[in-house]
Amino acid sequence: MRELDLVIIGGGPAGxxxxxxxxxxxxxxxxxxxxxxxGGQLVKQTHMFFGSEKQYAKTRGIDxxxxxxxxxxxxxxxxxxxxxxxxxxxxxxxxxxxxxKEKYIKIKAKAIIIATGASxxxxxxxxxxxxxxxxxxxxxxxxxxxxxxxxxxxxMVGSGNIGLIVSYQLIQAGVKVKAVLEAAPTIGGYKVHASxxxxxxxxxxxxxxxxxxxxxxxxxxxIIAKLDKNWDYIPGTExxxxxxxxxxxxxxxxxxxxxxMVEADMKFVNYLGGLVPVINHQHETSIKNIFVAGxxxxxxxxSSAIVEGYFSGLIVAERLGYKHPxxxxxxxxxxxxxxxxxxxxxxxxxxxxxxxxxxxxxAE
Amino acid sequence: xxxxxxVPSLEEIKSRFPSExxxxxxxxxxxxxxxxxxxxxxxxxxxxxxxxxxxxNTPPVVDFEKCTGCGVCVYNCPGLAxxxxxxxxxCLVFKIPYxxxxxxxxxxxxxxxxxxxxIIGECEIEKVSITNRQDRTALLQVKVAQxxxxxxxxxxxxx
Amino acid sequence: MRIKNHPILEFKKQSTIxxxxxxxxxxxxxxDTIASALHNLGIRKLSHSIKDKRARGFYCAIGxxxxxxxxxxxxxxxxxxxxxxxxxxxxxxxxxxxxxYERT
Numbered sequence: 001m002r003e004l005d006l007v008i009i010g011g012g013p014a015g016x017x018x019x020x021x022x023x024x025x026x027x028x029x030x031x032x033x034x035x036x037x038x039g040g041q042l043v044k045q046t047h048m049f050f051g052s053e054k055q056y057a058k059t060r061g062i063d064x065x066x067x068x069x070x071x072x073x074x075x076x077x078x079x080x081x082x083x084x085x086x087x088x089x090x091x092x093x094x095x096x097x098x099x100x101k102e103k104y105i106k107i108k109a110k111a112i113i114i115a116t117g118a119s120x121x122x123x124x125x126x127x128x129x130x131x132x133x134x135x136x137x138x139x140x141x142x143x144x145x146x147x148x149x150x151x152x153x154x155x156m157v158g159s160g161n162i163g164l165i166v167s168y169q170l171i172q173a174g175v176k177v178k179a180v181l182e183a184a185p186t187i188g189g190y191k192v193h194a195s196x197x198x199x200x201x202x203x204x205x206x207x208x209x210x211x212x213x214x215x216x217x218x219x220x221x222x223i224i225a226k227l228d229k230n231w232d233y234i235p236g237t238e239x240x241x242x243x244x245x246x247x248x249x250x251x252x253x254x255x256x257x258x259x260x261m262v263e264a265d266m267k268f269v270n271y272l273g274g275l276v277p278v279i280n281h282q283h284e285t286s287i288k289n290i291f292v293a294g295x296x297x298x299x300x301x302x303s304s305a306i307v308e309g310y311f312s313g314l315i316v317a318e319r320l321g322y323k324h325p326x327x328x329x330x331x332x333x334x335x336x337x338x339x340x341x342x343x344x345x346x347x348x349x350x351x352x353x354x355x356x357x358x359x360x361x362x363a364e
Numbered sequence: 365x366x367x368x369x370x371v372p373s374l375e376e377i378k379s380r381f382p383s384e385x386x387x388x389x390x391x392x393x394x395x396x397x398x399x400x401x402x403x404x405x406x407x408x409x410x411x412x413x414x415x416x417x418x419x420x421n422t423p424p425v426v427d428f429e430k431c432t433g434c435g436v437c438v439y440n441c442p443g444l445a446x447x448x449x450x451x452x453x454x455c456l457v458f459k460i461p462y463x464x465x466x467x468x469x470x471x472x473x474x475x476x477x478x479x480x481x482x483i484i485g486e487c488e489i490e491k492v493s494i495t496n497r498q499d500r501t502a503l504l505q506v507k508v509a510q511x512x513x514x515x516x517x518x519x520x521x522x523x
Numbered sequence: 524m525r526i527k528n529h530p531i532l533e534f535k536k537q538s539t540i541x542x543x544x545x546x547x548x549x550x551x552x553x554x555d556t557i558a559s560a561l562h563n564l565g566i567r568k569l570s571h572s573i574k575d576k577r578a579r580g581f582y583c584a585i586g587x588x589x590x591x592x593x594x595x596x597x598x599x600x601x602x603x604x605x606x607x608x609x610x611x612x613x614x615x616x617x618x619x620x621x622x623x624y625e626r627t
Binding site for chain 1 (some may be wrong): 368369370371372395396397398399400401402403404419420421440441442443444445465466477478479481499500501512517518520
C-alpha cells in the first residue's frame with residue numbers, strides 16, 4: 001500500500017489552492033478528482049468574479065481555473081494529480097480506497113483534506129424526474145464546457161446568484177429564457193445580476209414556483225403558481241408555460257458522504273447548506289488529521305473556497321513539519337480575507353451558520 | 365422594485381448621478397445599490413476616483429471631480445453595473461458594457477432600452493470597442509436622445 | 524444543438540468521434556462527454572428508474588446523481604456526464620440495476 005503525506009480529495013478551487021500552499025511549504029500532495037479534468041466548477045464560469053484582487057476579482061472563472069491549475073502544475077515534483085478516480089472508501093486509520101476505471105487502489109495518508117464541494121439541491125414537484133429538468137449548474141457545464149445547448153427555450157427556478165448568472169449565460173449562448181421563478185417574495189442573488197437580466201427582457205417572478213411538470217419521456221410544459229406567505233400554492237393562480245427545459249437552482253448541499261464514512265462529528269446547519277462536519281478554527285474535523293475546505297464545510301462563493309483551500313494547505317503543512325516560511329503572515333492574511341468576504345449582508349448566512357456550527361450564541 | 369424584479373426606482377437611479385453640470389464631461393455612473401463583497405471598480409480606476417475602502421462590501425462612491433469618464437471601470441465591473449454618460453449640445457453620449465454577439469456596428473440604428481427591458485426609442489452606435497484589456501466585455505458608445513438621461517440603460521439590435 | 528457564436532467562449536471545430544447508441548451509428552466530437560454528445564443529438568432519455576421504469580435524463584453533470592448511468596462497452600452504471608466519448612464506444616440504455624459483465 002502506497003503511503004503518502006497529504007491526500008486532497010477534489011480538484012476544484014479549494015483542493016487546488018490547498019495543494020499550491022502545501023507545495024510552497026515543501027509538502028507533497030496527491031489530488032484525487034472524479035472528473036476527467038481538474039478545475040472543479042470554475043471551468044464553466046464565464047462571468048467575471050466578485051471579491052477583491054486577492055481572490056481574482058474581475059477575472060472570469062474560466063481563467064481563474066487556468067491560474068489555479070497552473071499554480072499546481074508549477075510544482076510537478078510536489079503535486080500529483082489523479083483524474084477519473086473516485087474515492088469510494090475512507091477509513092479512520094486514514095486509509096483510502098480509490099476506484100480508477102475498473103481498478104481498486106488502496107493508499108494511506110498522513111493527512112487528508114476533503115474538498116469535495118457540493119451538489120445541486122432538488123425540488124419536489126410532480127414529474128420532477130422528467131428528462132429536460134436539469135440542475136442549473138449542469139446546464140452551465142453542458143453549454144460552457146461542451147458547447148451544447150439544452151434547448152431553444154428555458155425556464156429557471158431560483159433567483160440566487162447561480163440562477164441569475166446561468167440565465168444570463170443561457171442568453172449569451174443564444175437560448176431564450178422565458179422566466180425566472182422565485183418562491184421567496186424577493187430576489188435571492190445580487191441585484192446587479194437581476195438588473196442585467198431584466199434589461200434583456202427577462203421577467204423574474206417572485207412568490208412563484210413550479211407546481212407540476214408534464215410530458216411523455218421528456219419535458220413538454222410546466223404549470224407554475226403563486227405562493228402565499230407560508231409558501232403554499234394559491235389555488236386559481238396556476239399558469240401553463242410551454243417549455244422543454246427547466247433549470248433547478250434552489251441551492252447546494254455539501255458533499256459530505258466521505259465524512260460520514262469515518263463517523264466524523266456532523267451537524268445539520270441550514271445556513272451552511274445542510275449536513276456539515278463540525279470543525280475547529282484550523283478546519284480540522286473531529287477525526288485527527290482529516291481536514292475540510294470549500295463548500296463541503298458550508299456552501300459559499302468560489303472566492304471563499306479558494307481562501308479556505310490556501311488556509312487548510314497552510315495548516316496541514318505545518319502539522320506535518322513543513323511550516324511555510326511566511327506561515328504567520330499568511331495565516332493572518334487568509335483569516336482576514338475570509339472575514340472580509342463574509343462581512344456584508346450576503347455573508348450573513350455564513351456568519352450565522354458558522355456560529356451555530358461552533359455552538360456559539362446565534363444573536364449577532 | 366429592485367428586490368422584486370431587478371428594476372431600481374427613479375429616486376435610486378438619480379442618487380447615483382452627479383448634479384447635471386458635471387455631465388458636460390463624461391462621468392461614470394455606478395449602479396451598485398447593495399453591499400456586496402466586490403471592489404474592482406475602485407482598484408482599476410486609473411484616476412483614483414472611485415472609493416470603496418477596507419471593507420469591500422461598501423458600495424462605491426465616485427469623486428466626480430476626479431472622474432474623467434474614461435470607461436475603464438465599465439468593463440472591469442463584474443456586475444456590468446457601470447456606464448459613463450456625457451451631455452452634448454443635442455444629445456447624450458453613453459458608454460455601456462455589452463456581452464452579446466453579434467455586436468452592433470458603427471452607425472447602426474438600434475433600439476434604446478430602459479431598465480425594465482422595454483424599447484423606449486432609437487439610438488445610434490457611434491463606436492464599438494473590444495480590446496484585449498477589456499477581456500471580452502465590449503464597450504458601445506451610443507448617441508441617445510437628451511430626455512432619456514435617467515431611462516436609457518442598454519441597446520437591442522433590430523431584427 | 525451546438526453553440527456557433529459566443530461572446531466569451533470560442534468553440535473550435537473538433538474532430539468527429541463515431542460511436543453507437545443502442546446499436547445505431549451516431550457521431551459526437553472530440554471533447555464531448557458521452558452525455559453531451561447524446562444531448563447534442565437530441566437524445567435526452569438516458570436511463571430509467573429501477574422500479575417504475577420512468578425516464579431519466581442528464582441532471583447534475585458532476586458524476587453525483589446517477590441519473591445518466593448507462594452501459595458503455597458492456598460496463599453498466601457508467602456516469603456518462605463525466606466520461607469522455609471515445610471512438611467506437613458502444614453506448615446502451617440501461618434497463619436494470621446493472622449485471623456482472625465479462626472483462627474484454
